[in-house]
Amino acid sequence: MIKVENISKRFQLGTIGSGSLRRDLHGWWERSVLKKKSDFDDAQNGSQFNGKREFWALKDINFEVNEGEALGIIGRNGAGKTTMLKILSRIIKPTKGRIIGRGKVSSLLEIGTGFHPELTGRENIFISGHLLGMTRSEILKKLDEIISFSGIESFLDTPVKRYSSGMYVRLAFSVAAHLEPDILLIDEVLAVGDAEFQKKCLVKMNDTTSNTGRTIIFVSHNLQAVTNLCPRCLWFDEGVIRLEGDSRSVVAKYLSRLQEKVWKQDYNTWEIAPGNEYIRMVSVELIPHLDDPEAPIDIRTPLTIRFRFRNCQPKVNLSVDLLLFTISGECIFDIQSKAVVLNNEIVEGECTIPGNFLNDGSYYFSLYFVKDTSSELYAYNECLMFEVADFRENNNWYDKWWGFVRPNFPLTMKRNSDILLNLKQTELF
Amino acid sequence: MKGYAQDWIIDSRSNFLINIRELFAYKDLLFRLVRKEFLSSYQQTLLGPLWVLFQPILTVLTYVLIFKGVIGLTTEGVPSFPYYLTGITLWNLFSELFLNTASTFSNHIDIFNKVYFPRLIVPLSMVILNLIRFTIQLGLVVVIVVYYHFTANLPVDFFRSLLSLPAVVVVTGIALGSGLIFAVVTTKYKDLNGLLQFIIRLMVFVCPIFYSLSMVPGKLKWLVNLNPLSAQFELFRSSILGTSGIDHGQFLYGFIFMLITLAAGILIFNKMGDKLIDVA
Numbered sequence: 001m002i003k004v005e006n007i008s009k010r011f012q013l014g015t016i017g018s019g020s021l022r023r024d025l026h027g028w029w030e031r032s033v034l035k036k037k038s039d040f041d042d043a044q045n046g047s048q049f050n051g052k053r054e055f056w057a058l059k060d061i062n063f064e065v066n067e068g069e070a071l072g073i074i075g076r077n078g079a080g081k082t083t084m085l086k087i088l089s090r091i092i093k094p095t096k097g098r099i100i101g102r103g104k105v106s107s108l109l110e111i112g113t114g115f116h117p118e119l120t121g122r123e124n125i126f127i128s129g130h131l132l133g134m135t136r137s138e139i140l141k142k143l144d145e146i147i148s149f150s151g152i153e154s155f156l157d158t159p160v161k162r163y164s165s166g167m168y169v170r171l172a173f174s175v176a177a178h179l180e181p182d183i184l185l186i187d188e189v190l191a192v193g194d195a196e197f198q199k200k201c202l203v204k205m206n207d208t209t210s211n212t213g214r215t216i217i218f219v220s221h222n223l224q225a226v227t228n229l230c231p232r233c234l235w236f237d238e239g240v241i242r243l244e245g246d247s248r249s250v251v252a253k254y255l256s257r258l259q260e261k262v263w264k265q266d267y268n269t270w271e272i273a274p275g276n277e278y279i280r281m282v283s284v285e286l287i288p289h290l291d292d293p294e295a296p297i298d299i300r301t302p303l304t305i306r307f308r309f310r311n312c313q314p315k316v317n318l319s320v321d322l323l324l325f326t327i328s329g330e331c332i333f334d335i336q337s338k339a340v341v342l343n344n345e346i347v348e349g350e351c352t353i354p355g356n357f358l359n360d361g362s363y364y365f366s367l368y369f370v371k372d373t374s375s376e377l378y379a380y381n382e383c384l385m386f387e388v389a390d391f392r393e394n395n396n397w398y399d400k401w402w403g404f405v406r407p408n409f410p411l412t413m414k415r416n417s418d419i420l421l422n423l424k425q426t427e428l429f
Numbered sequence: 430m431k432g433y434a435q436d437w438i439i440d441s442r443s444n445f446l447i448n449i450r451e452l453f454a455y456k457d458l459l460f461r462l463v464r465k466e467f468l469s470s471y472q473q474t475l476l477g478p479l480w481v482l483f484q485p486i487l488t489v490l491t492y493v494l495i496f497k498g499v500i501g502l503t504t505e506g507v508p509s510f511p512y513y514l515t516g517i518t519l520w521n522l523f524s525e526l527f528l529n530t531a532s533t534f535s536n537h538i539d540i541f542n543k544v545y546f547p548r549l550i551v552p553l554s555m556v557i558l559n560l561i562r563f564t565i566q567l568g569l570v571v572v573i574v575v576y577y578h579f580t581a582n583l584p585v586d587f588f589r590s591l592l593s594l595p596a597v598v599v600v601t602g603i604a605l606g607s608g609l610i611f612a613v614v615t616t617k618y619k620d621l622n623g624l625l626q627f628i629i630r631l632m633v634f635v636c637p638i639f640y641s642l643s644m645v646p647g648k649l650k651w652l653v654n655l656n657p658l659s660a661q662f663e664l665f666r667s668s669i670l671g672t673s674g675i676d677h678g679q680f681l682y683g684f685i686f687m688l689i690t691l692a693a694g695i696l697i698f699n700k701m702g703d704k705l706i707d708v709a
Contacts, residue, residue, distance in 0.1 A: 011707055022620065090439060090545040093703040098440035105437075113543040116465055118472040127465055130458035131544050159472070 002065045002088070002183065002215065006097035009058040009083055009239075057083040059239040060097070067103075067182075068213035072230030072247055074223060074254055079236040081219045085109060085185050088217065103182025103215070106133050110187070112172030117161035121152065121171055124160055128175045142178045150174035177204050183215045221327055221362055223251045224390060224400045255296040255389045263287075265384070275309070278316070279369045279378040282308035282346060286365075286384050289355070298389040299406055302355040305365060305384070309349075311342040317372050318342050322351050327362035327385075332404050339373055356408035359401055360390035443703050447695060451547050458546060462554035467561070481565045485521060489513045496639045505641055505672045508581055511573050515666045516638035518570055519596070522563040523604045523636075523658065524629055529555040530608025531625055534616040534705055541706055548702045549695070552612070556605055563597070574669060584671045592668035595680070596661040602687035603657060609694030613701045617708065637662045641672065654679060657686035 058080045065071045073081050086092045088099065089107030114131045115124045125146060129139040139146075147153055150170045152163075160168060220226050226233055226247060233247035235254050242257075243250050264285040267273035273280045287304040288297045297303065311318060319339040324332040335351060364385040369377045390401070452459075471477040492513040496502045504512040530552045534541065537551055577583040615621045635656045637645075642663055645653050653659050660679030666672050 024618070087439065091542065092706050093443060094439065094441050096441055098438055100438050102436050107544065110543040114540050116469050118469045119465065123465070123468065126461055130455075130461045131540065131546065133546070136457040 001067045001103070002099060002101040002217075004061055004063050004088075004097075004099045007058055007061040007084070007087060007094045007099065008056060008096040009080075009087060009092070010095040011055045011057055056239050058087075058094070061239075061241060063234060063241065063244065065183075065215055065217060067215055069232065070216040070218060070230040072226035072233035073217065073219045073236060074221075074226055074233060074251065075236035075242075080239045081236050082109070082187055084236065085187050085217065085219055089185050101183065104133070105183045105185065106179045106181035107185035108132075108176050108179075108187065109185075111169055111176070115160055115168070115172065118159055120158060121156045121160055121163070124171070125175055128172060132176060132179055133181070134179065138180075146174045146178050149177060181214070183217070185217045187219045188221060222400065223255070223387075224360070227251055252296070252389075255387055263384075263386070274380055274383075275312075276378050278311070278313055278371075279380075280310045280312060281367075281380060281383070282310060284365075284367075284380075284383045286386055296389045297386060298391040299358060299360055300355045300391055301388075302352060303358075303386075304350060304352045306348065306350045307367060307383075308346055309367075309369070310344070310346050312344055314343050316342050316377075318377070319370050319373055320349055321368040321370060322349075323366045323368065324353075325364050325366065325382075326404065327364065330404065332358075332363070336370075336373075357405055358388050359403050359406040360388050362387050443700050446699070447549065448547065452549065452553075455546050455550050459550050459554050459557070462551065463557045463561070466554065466558050478565075481562050482569050485514060485517050485566055485569065488517050492517070492639055502640060503644075505643075507670050507672060508577050508583065511570070511577055511583065511670060512666070512672075513639055514570055514573055515669050516636075516662060518563065518566045519600060519662055519665050520633065520636060520638050521566065522559055522597070523600050524632070525562070526555060526559040526601065526604035527608045527611075528625070528629065529559065530605055531611035531615060533609075533612040538706075549698065552605060552609060552698070555608075556601065560601065570669065586671065589671065590669050592675075593665045595684075596665040596668070599680075599683050599687045600658060600661050600665075602691050603683070606687065606690030606692075606694035609698040610690065613697050613705065616705050617701075632656075632658070635659070637666075641666075642676075643673065657683040659683075 061080075061084065063071075073084065075081050083092070085107065086109070087094050089105060089109065091107075091109075112124075112128065114127050116127065119127070125143070126136075126139055130136075147156060150167075150173075152167050152171055155163065155167065160171070163171070216230070218226060218230055230247050232245065233250045234241050235243040235250050243253060264283070266283045267281055270280065273282065275281050284307045285305070287306060289302040289304070290297070305322065317339050318341075320337045322335045322337075326332065337349065340347075362385065364382045367380040367383055369379075371377050392401075467478075471480070474480065476483065489510060493509050496513070497504070497509045533548070533551050533555075541548065574583060574585060578585045611621070611625060615625060635653060636658050637653065642650070642653060642659060660676055660683050663672075664675050664680055667675055
């Protein structure tokens, strides 16, 4: 049982974070002794990070989780989800409010925390287990189970620096999967590891919620996993709870609301426009071809990306690469335009991805500007993020659909009689 | 709160004091961290843990060469090898523990950012680790002293040697306490890391490691006496080697200094520890 009451968290940017004693002393001298206005900090750090700047990561959060309940938390990056989990797991202190609860808490904010690369797998099971709050006798009792779940028995006495990344993740997660807290807090840790192992872990966690009455708070970008694992869900947005309720309806509203926000970015003034001395961005826009403008982008939706930029140097033989990445950073494709000779001018580019091509999930675009098809002038990373919602008809499979892409290439099956017919025609029979 | 059987509360207040019960619950982690540090520091090394012994021996040989051979400092009638070795053994304990503790946050911020456990566990594991190393090096001191007892008639007195324990306690306490203070301060102000290195280099000369307080001219004595560690080094050496001079007042000064730094260190570390995670 957890009861969160009026939790707020303020981060101070500038004052504490300035990190230099000289600067702090100087600032104090100017403000307190000479009674000057604190323009020092502004000049030092840029007005964005002056001494008074603070940032409320969480504003007056209230919610309750019952014993044995699995609660999902969704939201964009920077919405305060991880901050909430860090406060719940006592890593950071709230600025205001309090949380009362009952039961032993374990948090999984990262896979393999405290692993030492030079030490053996066995040694690291203990380090990781103790860090997650297990005692020596608990670990010894489950050691065999942990080892067999990870499936790396033969490498147990090898230093983990010689492990493949897959083995590393398996070992790390196996320790975590054998925690027996009353309350388990999980951040985006399932994003790592191969799909098969992810599923094994989801099943293992699902087990624990329904059997032993364990409370779970699950933060994830994998909306399918949230809806599968958690009946109830919170949507965090800019430090407040935007919506709370049944996971399916919260996720659906989150998707449609999330998308319209980031579909277009205009950079009206030179100062805020990303770029450098070669390239300045003017706008980036994602245009989904939807019949109903209220509907979310789903896997059937064709998407057009339109971008404008200013080429700032004369006579550049310029081509543009449009790259699409999944939220975990894997590149789906890299499309290169033909090279064009440009002077100082504004240029528009456009590309359309057909419907029934992308799988559901979160994606972002990056734009690379290349001179003479070989030297990079400017990389505009993560310029647009968007989510593709799932859409399934006549299908009883509820897990995440496999694959980076989900094209609709025809896959046909023929009856035995038809095949025989065909074969007869080739006169083999 | 009524109606809830709750057993923990998280709020904005930070604890000044040590929660002994919580520390005890993490004792397995404490010893595992000691083991981890010890094992990992000797992975892929040629001589492994033997370095614990080689390091002081090599340092002593350098000291003998420079301070005795080149500069010609006397060593109160005691052979120079055990004389320098006792000082260096205690100095290693102080400097290693102080630097390890002072880098608690910078070395462990990745872990602190991802899991909760009482942060004091990390400096405590450093205390245990360094005391283990110190004990091994002390074994070397014993071997050397016994050797010189038989070859050069160095007087040995077991009960007098026990007087070295208070000196070890005070040195450990001051290293831990001041290390905790510096752990907080250097995390907030990264530029103070330079000061840290400076302090350690300065202290080698301000502590009577390769000289004795009796050799310091009267005009400069106050400077060495200001150092709370001076009396501890003198006490440590005199109890083991029978050299002269234990100033009880100076020892008491060091002891009180230890109590104050230790209390201040723990208070500051506990109070600021939670906040530092935000900025580190």
